[in-house]
Each structure stands twice: as structure tokens, then as C-alpha cells.
Amino acid sequence: MTTTVLDVEVPARAPFSTVLRRSQELSIIDLGGNQAVDFLCYDAADTAKRYSAAATVAAQHNIFLTTGSVLRTGEGTPLVTVVADTCGRHDTLGGACSKESNSLRYGQHTRFQHACADNFLIEGSKWGLGKRDLVSNVNWYMNVPVEADGTLGIVDGLSAPGLEVRLRAETDVLVLVSNCPQINNPCNGFDPTPVRMVVTEPERAA
Amino acid sequence: MSTTATTYGARDHARAQAGTVVDTMPTIPATGAPAPPGVDPAALTWAETVAGGGYTHKVLARGTRLRLTDLEGDACAHLLLFNAEGPWERLNVADTVKVQWNAYLGESVALLSDQARVLATVVADTSGRHDALCGTSTVDHNTERYGDGAPEGPSPAGMPLFTLAAAKNGLGPRDLPPSLSFFQGVRVDAEGGLEFTGAAGAGASVDLRIELPVVVLLANTAHPLDPREDYTVSPLRVLAWRDRPTTPDSPEWTHTPEAQRAFENTADYLTARGLA
Numbered sequence: 001m002t003t004t005v006l007d008v009e010v011p012a013r014a015p016f017s018t019v020l021r022r023s024q025e026l027s028i029i030d031l032g033g034n035q036a037v038d039f040l041c042y043d044a045a046d047t048a049k050r051y052s053a054a055a056t057v058a059a060q061h062n063i064f065l066t067t068g069s070v071l072r073t074g075e076g077t078p079l080v081t082v083v084a085d086t087c088g089r090h091d092t093l094g095g096a097c098s099k100e101s102n103s104l105r106y107g108q109h110t111r112f113q114h115a116c117a118d119n120f121l122i123e124g125s126k127w128g129l130g131k132r133d134l135v136s137n138v139n140w141y142m143n144v145p146v147e148a149d150g151t152l153g154i155v156d157g158l159s160a161p162g163l164e165v166r167l168r169a170e171t172d173v174l175v176l177v178s179n180c181p182q183i184n185n186p187c188n189g190f191d192p193t194p195v196r197m198v199v200t201e202p203e204r205a206a
Numbered sequence: 207m208s209t210t211a212t213t214y215g216a217r218d219h220a221r222a223q224a225g226t227v228v229d230t231m232p233t234i235p236a237t238g239a240p241a242p243p244g245v246d247p248a249a250l251t252w253a254e255t256v257a258g259g260g261y262t263h264k265v266l267a268r269g270t271r272l273r274l275t276d277l278e279g280d281a282c283a284h285l286l287l288f289n290a291e292g293p294w295e296r297l298n299v300a301d302t303v304k305v306q307w308n309a310y311l312g313e314s315v316a317l318l319s320d321q322a323r324v325l326a327t328v329v330a331d332t333s334g335r336h337d338a339l340c341g342t343s344t345v346d347h348n349t350e351r352y353g354d355g356a357p358e359g360p361s362p363a364g365m366p367l368f369t370l371a372a373a374k375n376g377l378g379p380r381d382l383p384p385s386l387s388f389f390q391g392v393r394v395d396a397e398g399g400l401e402f403t404g405a406a407g408a409g410a411s412v413d414l415r416i417e418l419p420v421v422v423l424l425a426n427t428a429h430p431l432d433p434r435e436d437y438t439v440s441p442l443r444v445l446a447w448r449d450r451p452t453t454p455d456s457p458e459w460t461h462t463p464e465a466q467r468a469f470e471n472t473a474d475y476l477t478a479r480g481l482a
Contacts, residue, residue, distance in 0.1 A: 144463020
């Protein structure tokens with residue numbers, strides 16, 4: 001029997017954070033479909049050890065995440081493992097939207113729209129984290145392919161309502177989430193929607 | 207009695223070593239180094255050859271041209287950039303590839319900060335073998351691959367070299383984001399798989415134009431996807447000289463609409479700051 005220790009809905013555009021104890025599992029459920037879920041994680045005992053997109057893709061020789069992928073620190077240490085995935089493709093390259101990068105991608109008129117970098121900053125501040133702690137992040141349910149000539153872009157997602165990705169903590173980890181508020185590209189189908197977060201505790205061996 | 211048994215002898219022995227020249231060392235002042243054709247030797251500000259497994263760092267002025275050269279064909283220049291005026295602004299690899307719609311580094315690519323400004327621009331490239339996705343190597347990775355990853359060991363990893371270079375600029379491990387690497391290529395296949403494509407050969411070079419005052423960190427260490435059994439990395443030549451920043455009439459300024467907005471943001475910042 002597993003025990004559910006947390007079951008919350010994160011509203012559209014909102015941040016979220018929690019600490020997963022080692023071996024606990026976090027399910028991220030895409031309720032509305034095509035919702036990008038920006039995600040960072042840190043070793044809870046030493047937040048200087050944090051997710052590294054570069055170390056993660058280099059170790060698995062692939063830019064996409066799916067079942068079996070291990071999210072690693074900059075030192076190569078496992079933080080979480082993807083143990084189940086009904087979507088099948090998640091992004092490691094695009095990083096978070098920010099008010100600043102929106103100004104480049106879409107124009108200065110987007111400068112004051114909601115953005116993931118601000119979500120990460122405000123939620124991270126609750127844990128003593130600042131701007132220096134924000135690095136290239138995972139985007140669950142976001143589809144960022146690279147063409148043969150290097151062209152890279154956020155395209156329509158492969159997700160749908162009810163799809164789920166489940167992560168197992170390999171050590172105690174702090175999880176920082178921005179339920180992406182982006183409305184200028186297809187990462188959310190131009191329509192940010194809520195996601196559900198479920199943390200479960202597996203049965204301990206006697 | 208040996209010649210170094212007294213303080214006088216030891217002092218003479220030490221001083222007699224001055225002027226020794228080796229292949230991998232800085233030239234100080236840089237104006238004493240050979241200048242590239244067309245460059246006034248008096249404009250040189252940095253001339254150094256970094257050994258394989260070595261690192262270096264420098265604060266460079268806006269308008270500097272920084273040339274990296276893979277002397278023997280096995281260099282791998284891992285690079286990080288910070289705004290020297292406020293190092294909380296730093297290279298953002300995700301924005302660099304996402305905003306400009308391209309995963310590969312090459313001529314006219316702007317190296318973007320997390321504040322939507324241009325830290326440096328790639329203005330020349332005879333290599334075409336670079337990587338913005340895999341970052342640098344870790345102690346654990348090099349220990350597993352080569353038996354050692356320590357900075358002073360036979361096969362230094364990139365992370366501890368960056369950590370040392372960062373520390374000497376008042377920055378800590380939390381300040382190190384994913385890095386870029388030049389001279390060892392990686393390509394992405396249709397399934398997202400990463401393919402190591404190696405170097406372009408001896409003599410390839412990349413020129414960066416520095417757009418803001420920057421802290422430059424460089425680690426010359428084997429690429430994490432390098433499949434060769436032996437730790438293989440050869441000397442990296444670093445040369446910088448006073449030149450000019452990118453201006454609205456430069457092709458890089460209008461290379462993409464996104465780059466143009468980034469250059470405009472940079473100019474806006476510099477104007478307010480009294481730097482341009």
C-alpha cells in the first residue's frame with residue numbers, strides 16, 4: 001500500500017514547491033492538456049547541488065526526458081528518476097520564460113506579462129533561494145525538437161488531459177515548479193490550465 | 207653544499223628562472239605577443255595559451271574582440287560569461303538557443319544573458335564544431351572515464367576548473383550555470399539523440415565580440431561526450447584586443463528580430479549606466 005502525503009491542484013500560472021523525501025514519488029498530472037510545467041529540483045540538504053540540464057542530457061545522450069531518465073546535479077548525482085510517463089516527451093532545452101526573454105521573443109509589449117522566472121524567484125525565496133540558484137530547467141509536457149540544421153523551437157505539445165509523469169526522489173529533494181503562464185507560444189496551447197500534484201510514499205519494507 | 211643551501215643562493219636560483227618561456231603561459235604584457243594580421247600590437251589586451259586540462263579567466267572591456275584558437279585540433283573551450291558590472295546577470299544557454307531558434311553556435315549568434323541582453327556575439331567561426339547543450343564535465347564523470355577528475359590531476363574535469371576560476375572573481379558554485387563549449391561538436395538527431403562530431407582540425411578559431419564588460423571563465427577540458435578512451439585535450443590559444451562593439455550598422459545587430467531587440471536592450475542598459 002502506498003500512502004498519499006499530498007494531493008493539490010496548482011492553479012493556472014501559479015508557482016508551487018515541496019520537499020520530496022527519498023523514495024517518495026511525485027505525479028504531475030496535466031489536467032487540461034498541453035500545459036508546460038517548468039520544474040527545478042535541488043538536493044534539499046545542500047541547495048547548491050541542483051538540477052543540471054547539461055549533465056542530464058550528456059549522461060543520457062538525448063535531449064528528451066521520458067521513463068527511465070535520471071535528472072542529475074551539475075556534479076552528475078541523481079536527484080529524481082522518471083518512473084512513469086504516459087506522455088513520452090519532455091523538454092530540457094527551452095528553459096523558463098521570463099519577462100526579459102519575452103521582450104526578445106515577442107516584443108516589449110509582453111514585458112509585464114506573467115513569467116516562469118518570476119514564479120521561480122518568488123517561490124524560491126521561501127526556501128532561501130535567489131536568482132543565482134535559477135538555471136536551465138525541465139519543462140514537463142513541452143515539446144522542443146531540434147531540426148537537422150539546428151533550428152529549435154517550442155512546438156505544439158504531445159500532451160492531453162489526464163496524462164501523467166511520475167518522478168521518484170533519489171535523495172531528499174526540494175522541488176520548485178512554475179505552472180507556466182506563457183500565452184504567446186504553443187507550450188500551453190496558448191491557454192494556461194491547472195495541473196495536479198500528488199506525492200505518494202511507498203510502503204516501507206519491514 | 208648545494209647552490210640553494212643559503213638564502214642568497216636560493217634567491218639567485220629563483221631569480222635566474224625569470225624569462226623562462228614555455229608553450230602554455232600568458233604573455234604579460236599582452237602587447238608582447240604576436241598580433242594577428244591587421245591588428246595593432248598595441249591594442250592587444252590578453253595573450254595566453256591554456257594547456258589541455260587548464261583554465262583561465264579575465265575581465266574584458268566592452269568592445270574587446272576575443273579570439274579562441276584550437277592550436278592542435280583537440281582543444282575544447284568551455285566558456286561562461288557574467289556581466290562584470292553585476293555578475294548576478296550571466297550567460298543563459300536556454301535563452302540563447304530558444305530565443306534565437308537555433309541549438310547550434312555559429313557566426314552572428316548572440317550569447318544572451320538572463321536579462322535579455324547580449325554579453326558577446328560570435329563574429330567569426332572557422333570551426334563549426336561547438337556545443338550549447340551538454341555543458342562541461344564533472345569530477346565523477348572524469349573519474350569514471352579516465353580514473354581522475356581533480357583539477358591538478360592527469361584528467362581535470364570542467365566543473366572544478368570553473369569553480370576555481372569563479373572563486374577568483376568572487377563567485378561561488380551557485381553562480382555557475384550551464385556553459386557553452388567550442389571546438390568539439392555535438393549534433394541532435396531526429397529522435398533527440400546526441401551525436402559527438404569532434405573537431406574541425408588544427409588551427410580552427412572562433413571570434414567573440416564583447417558587448418558588455420564581462421567576466422570570462424574558460425576551462426580547456428575534454429568534452430563530456432568525447433568517446434576517445436584517453437583523456438584528449440590540446441592547448442587553447444586565447445588572444446584579445448581592443449576593437450569595437452556591435453553597432454546598428456553591423457550585420458549581427460539585425461541578424462534576427464530577436465537579436466535586434468537584445469542589442470537594443472543592451473544599448474538601453476549601457477546608456478542608462480553611462481557606459482556608452
